[in-house]
Amino acid sequence: MSGSSLNATAASLLGFLHDGPRSGYDLVRQAEEVIGDFWTLTRSQVYRELAAMEAEGLIEPAGEAGPRSRRAFRLTAPGRHAFREWLETEPGPEQIRYPLLLRIAFGRHLDQQRLTELVALHHDVHVERLAAYRELAEALEGTDRYAAATLAFGIRYEQAVLEWFDTLAELGVVERDRLR
Amino acid sequence: MSGSSLNATAASLLGFLHDGPRSGYDLVRQAEEVIGDFWTLTRSQVYRELAAMEAEGLIEPAGEAGPRSRRAFRLTAPGRHAFREWLETEPGPEQIRYPLLLRIAFGRHLDQQRLTELVALHHDVHVERLAAYRELAEALEGTDRYAAATLAFGIRYEQAVLEWFDTLAELGVVERDRLR
DNA sequence: TGGAGCATGTAATGAGTTACATGATTGG
DNA sequence: CCAATCATGTAACTCATTACATGCTCCA
Numbered sequence: 001m002s003g004s005s006l007n008a009t010a011a012s013l014l015g016f017l018h019d020g021p022r023s024g025y026d027l028v029r030q031a032e033e034v035i036g037d038f039w040t041l042t043r044s045q046v047y048r049e050l051a052a053m054e055a056e057g058l059i060e061p062a063g064e065a066g067p068r069s070r071r072a073f074r075l076t077a078p079g080r081h082a083f084r085e086w087l088e089t090e091p092g093p094e095q096i097r098y099p100l101l102l103r104i105a106f107g108r109h110l111d112q113q114r115l116t117e118l119v120a121l122h123h124d125v126h127v128e129r130l131a132a133y134r135e136l137a138e139a140l141e142g143t144d145r146y147a148a149a150t151l152a153f154g155i156r157y158e159q160a161v162l163e164w165f166d167t168l169a170e171l172g173v174v175e176r177d178r179l180r
Numbered sequence: 181m182s183g184s185s186l187n188a189t190a191a192s193l194l195g196f197l198h199d200g201p202r203s204g205y206d207l208v209r210q211a212e213e214v215i216g217d218f219w220t221l222t223r224s225q226v227y228r229e230l231a232a233m234e235a236e237g238l239i240e241p242a243g244e245a246g247p248r249s250r251r252a253f254r255l256t257a258p259g260r261h262a263f264r265e266w267l268e269t270e271p272g273p274e275q276i277r278y279p280l281l282l283r284i285a286f287g288r289h290l291d292q293q294r295l296t297e298l299v300a301l302h303h304d305v306h307v308e309r310l311a312a313y314r315e316l317a318e319a320l321e322g323t324d325r326y327a328a329a330t331l332a333f334g335i336r337y338e339q340a341v342l343e344w345f346d347t348l349a350e351l352g353v354v355e356r357d358r359l360r
Numbered sequence: 361t362g363g364a365g366c367a368t369g370t371a372a373t374g375a376g377t378t379a380c381a382t383g384a385t386t387g388g
Numbered sequence: 389c390c391a392a393t394c395a396t397g398t399a400a401c402t403c404a405t406t407a408c409a410t411g412c413t414c415c416a
Contacts, residue, residue, distance in 0.1 A: 007375075008279055015286045025396055035285050038278045045376060047397065069383080070396065087290050091279035091298060093305070098218045099188055099271035101333060105215050106195045107326040110267050118271060125273070145351050146287040152347045153281060160340035167332045171325050187403080205368055222405060227369065249411080250368065367412075375404070384395070 014083040021062035130158035190229040194263040201242035310338035
């Protein structure tokens with residue numbers, strides 16, 4: 001029993017439970033909103049981790065089951081402790097998996113036009129994301145510095161991607177003037 | 181048999197096999213070097229995918245087994261075809277998982293000093309990576325434009341991260357003057 | 361000539377995704 | 389009052405990581 005230290009997904013759930021009891025469904029929503037841009041998770045994972053953490057005594061049911069067997073959980077003292085311990089641990093390196101880059105790495109097998117198309121689609125997505133982030137950042141101004149900090153990463157990142165698209169044109173990997 | 185289209189990892193292996201027959205071991209090395217920075221994979225995955233692709237007829241043994249049962253594979257015509265098909269498919273969105281950002285998102289549970297320590301460690305890593313990438317880019321100048329293109333992403337990305345670290349200080353999330 | 365270390369692969373486990381199921385709500 | 393939709397959870401599967409095993413090489 002106990003021991004086997006938390007994975008980041010489980011730990012994040014504990015983090016959210018600091019704000020009060022929540023059901024799996026609530027946690028999925030909150031996680032997607034708050035950390036979804038740099039830590040993906042799905043319903044299935046959440047329910048699995050909740051079950052495991054309940055078994056380990058890190059969380060416990062809060063109140064009776066609601067409609068459609070909704071069950072809320074609350075933190076226990078060991079849960080609080082496990083979360084704190086996780087927070088202190090050395091965060092590992094970031095992991096990026098970028099399928100578009102894979103296409104480009106094998107770009108010599110693809111014609112320039114098709115490559116340009118693929119990139120152009122992504123271009124638009126990033127333009128929109130950057131705009132959305134900026135708006136959010138403005139709305140957040142002066143409220144939650146930690147949310148602002150994660151958002152700042154998103155903004156820098158999106159800028160970097162957009163600049164990189166320009167570089168692709170300069171390198172002749174994609175056709176110039178088909179992006180903007 | 182056949183059908184179930186390729187995942188990106190398997191497809192990349194096919195990509196490398198265009199340069200000639202290779203064993204699992206070789207492929208791991210090449211993949212780490214060429215796409216490792218934006219597409220992680222491990223030995224186990226490689227062997228799994230090779231076995232699956234051999235069963236599907238996308239690759240076949242090339243020559244007899246060498247020392248310590250080393251087996252090289254070569255592309256088949258269906259393999260070549262499957263690769264091309266994969267290349268054409270819409271690449272999905274990138275995925276980023278950044279454990280440090282997770283610590284920051286829950287930063288209010290951590291004291292500023294510890295947060296600064298964590299960030300400082302990452303700071304150094306990124307400084308070094310950026311330098312290494314830049315050197316590589318110079319060495320690559322004018323040779324392989326696709327390699328240059330992927331490298332350019334790495335450079336932009338590392339720059340973005342470093343700039344973001346500055347923002348963290350400005351936001352008061354980490355202590356100023358403890359990074360550089 | 362044997363043992364330190366590298367090359368190569370497999371097995372066990374853990375994490376993540378997709379597909380499925382079913383109970384509530386609610387607007388028409 | 390029922391059909392569409394949303395809420396909530398589970399099961400099956402695929403993918404990824406870590407731990408283990410064993411065969412070769414080569415130098416002390």
